[in-house]
Amino acid sequence: MHSIPGRRLILSLFLIFLLLPIYWLVNMSFKTNYEIVTTMTLWPHQPTIANYMRIFTDASLVLRLHQLVEICRAQYHHLDLGRAGRRPMRFRVTRFLGDKQSVLLAVVEPDGAGSGLCPAVFSIFIRRSTCSTRHGRSRWRTCIFNVPLAVWILEGFVSGVPREIDETAFLDGYSFPRFFITDTGAVDRKRHRRRRVFLLQVLLGRIAAGAHADLGGRQADFGHHDAHRLRVRNGLGTLGRGRRPDHHSRRAGDLVCPQLQSRAASRSAGCRRAPWKASHGWPGRRRPRFFFALLAGTLAVMTWLAVAYPEAERVGNPADSDDARRPACSLRLF
Amino acid sequence: MIYTEPFVVTGGGPGNSTTFVSIELVKIALGQFDLGKAAALSLVYNLIIIIVCWVFYTVMTNAGAERRPAKGVA
Numbered sequence: 001m002h003s004i005p006g007r008r009l010i011l012s013l014f015l016i017f018l019l020l021p022i023y024w025l026v027n028m029s030f031k032t033n034y035e036i037v038t039t040m041t042l043w044p045h046q047p048t049i050a051n052y053m054r055i056f057t058d059a060s061l062v063l064r065l066h067q068l069v070e071i072c073r074a075q076y077h078h079l080d081l082g083r084a085g086r087r088p089m090r091f092r093v094t095r096f097l098g099d100k101q102s103v104l105l106a107v108v109e110p111d112g113a114g115s116g117l118c119p120a121v122f123s124i125f126i127r128r129s130t131c132s133t134r135h136g137r138s139r140w141r142t143c144i145f146n147v148p149l150a151v152w153i154l155e156g157f158v159s160g161v162p163r164e165i166d167e168t169a170f171l172d173g174y175s176f177p178r179f180f181i182t183d184t185g186a187v188d189r190k191r192h193r194r195r196r197v198f199l200l201q202v203l204l205g206r207i208a209a210g211a212h213a214d215l216g217g218r219q220a221d222f223g224h225h226d227a228h229r230l231r232v233r234n235g236l237g238t239l240g241r242g243r244r245p246d247h248h249s250r251r252a253g254d255l256v257c258p259q260l261q262s263r264a265a266s267r268s269a270g271c272r273r274a275p276w277k278a279s280h281g282w283p284g285r286r287r288p289r290f291f292f293a294l295l296a297g298t299l300a301v302m303t304w305l306a307v308a309y310p311e312a313e314r315v316g317n318p319a320d321s322d323d324a325r326r327p328a329c330s331l332r333l334f
Numbered sequence: 335m336i337y338t339e340p341f342v343v344t345g346g347g348p349g350n351s352t353t354f355v356s357i358e359l360v361k362i363a364l365g366q367f368d369l370g371k372a373a374a375l376s377l378v379y380n381l382i383i384i385i386v387c388w389v390f391y392t393v394m395t396n397a398g399a400e401r402r403p404a405k406g407v408a
Contacts, residue, residue: 029377037369051371054371055371
């Protein structure tokens with residue numbers, strides 16, 4: 001590389017080439033529209049910050065806070081899953097598209113066929129360990145974080161409905177707690193059945209994925225480090241090509257399932273019993289108890305909420321048409 | 335970046351409820367042909383993303399470093 005003549009010149013030109021669009025953007029942001037479309041100058045002759053003033057005085061940009069949160073969420077998933085995906089599941093966990101697509105389907109067409117497909121999409125993602133991470137607790141965080149966020153995004157979506165319709169909905173008894181409860185209630189009602197079932201399945205799917213990912217992650221971890229540790233413990237040391245079983249087991253885990261990987265590693269380490277049971281305690285006694293307790297608690301709370309706010313409380317004439325009595329959150333878009 | 339899904343599915347509607355900043359940028363630049371405002375908004379958007387990425391990266395890198403076991407520990 002050092003022998004290439006004019007290396008610095010080439011690199012400088014390449015750097016300028018890369019930075020030119022950004023410079024042009026900065027340049028344009030300090031120009032007026034008239035100057036942009038009439039003359040082509042390398043720097044603004046009459047620099048102005050009017051464009052920035054217009055941005056920061058625009059109320060609609062401030063109201064789009066939920067978009068920035070969505071960006072944060074996407075970044076969180078990307079970084080967290082990317083960091084956690086150093087194991088065989090790396091190429092699966094980084095493709096975390098099912099979440100966005102499912103939420104959008106549920107938002108856009110809550111009573112349509114698309115939203116009926118969402119549980120299937122989620123089950124596919126969960127079954128293929130797409131939602132898996134190395135640590136189960138990050139799944140728990142996602143489980144607790146994502147469902148309220150999805151409801152919040154729905155709420156932001158609903159806020160775009162014209163005010164007159166919104167007021168009518170409030171007269172009909174719409175409120176944010178009711179919206180949350182109606183959309184996540186566990187008790188089936190005919191009107192919102194599919195959406196509630198979907199959101200409930202998302203919640204339960206998240207919990208299940210958390211437990212599954214925890215197991216898978218631990219097994220995956222075992223394949224890399226604990227096999228070597230067990231070989232040392234069993235007196236095998238690092239005889240022969242110590243890392244080969246790890247490699248094969250990793251491939252097996254990648255192709256088939258993490259459990260096979262762990263079994264292969266266990267066999268290569270000369271251990272009869274699945275060692276993750278002994279070393280990590282999962283699947284043991286403590287975590288399933290916690291898992292089922294949380295599951296039962298979630299179901300109990302959701303059922304209680306659904307019962308505590310029955311449909312009959314809604315103010316409105318029973319003789320009204322069904323569409324008029326629908327809350328604003330369930331407006332059909334298509 | 336969230337652009338494709340809301341653009342294809344809702345086109346930014348109803349109203350502006352699914353108009354994300356990326357869609358708004360395209361609307362301002364190509365729809366209204368307000369290039370100055372679009373350039374300024376894209377820079378601000380870029381700055382926000384960089385800050386958020388930096389914060390996430392820093393936090394998660396530090397969290398990973400804390401959890402990493404010390405060398406030589408069996």
